[in-house]
Amino acid sequence: MPTGKEKTGARRVVIVEDEPDVARTIEHVLADFAFDTSWCRTGGELLRRLRGLAPDLCIIDLGLPDMDGLELMRRLRSQCPCGILILTGRSHVSDRVMGLELGADDYVVKPFEPRELVARVRSILRRREEASGHQGQVAVFGEWRFNPRNNALRGPGGGEEILSTAEGELLQVFLRNPSRILNREQLMGSRDVSPTDRAIDVRISRLRKRLEPQESSPALIKTVYGAGYLFLAQVRWDDSP
């Protein structure tokens, strides 16, 4: 996947949804807002066409005929740094939390208000663009390197993982403010969600899983009870090779 492509034209949103009526509704409303849309009926179709489609964002229905939506998300996340919005008919909180844990940026519950969906899509894309605004620099902390341009995190062993948009944004807030107590609002950044939303805890927990060898006694991301979180690392910003 090209990750550093220059975006000049319309943003491309791929809708992965087996119900034609729902897909059509989403395509229409996104087209009204000048998005370029494509429709995949199945998870398999998305994965087959992914390289050619090069989406900026995928809207994924969790109830797909061929594949569990959460499994699809996991595979998509490992192959593409695009934004992910979950669409779910299930009202269970656990599915949504699981989706966020697996790297979704946000979710919308069916039935949805089309304009609300567009607002979520725009918010995710805006955050991605803000996060990529620090061109050409990578953060080096401990044995880690993080490139905000493509959300690539390289670990001590040399392996590279692509973080979700929201996770990358959260890590970047920490990296720009090391050794400072950050409250929930500061950590949410530009996210349009309530500071009491569980999403922030889910993301902190995901970052810890990636960064902390001992999750039970985190050394990098410290909880400061009643105040917020503290990122304890020396951070250096290098020009990207």
Ligand code: CA
């Ligand atoms: Ca469905």
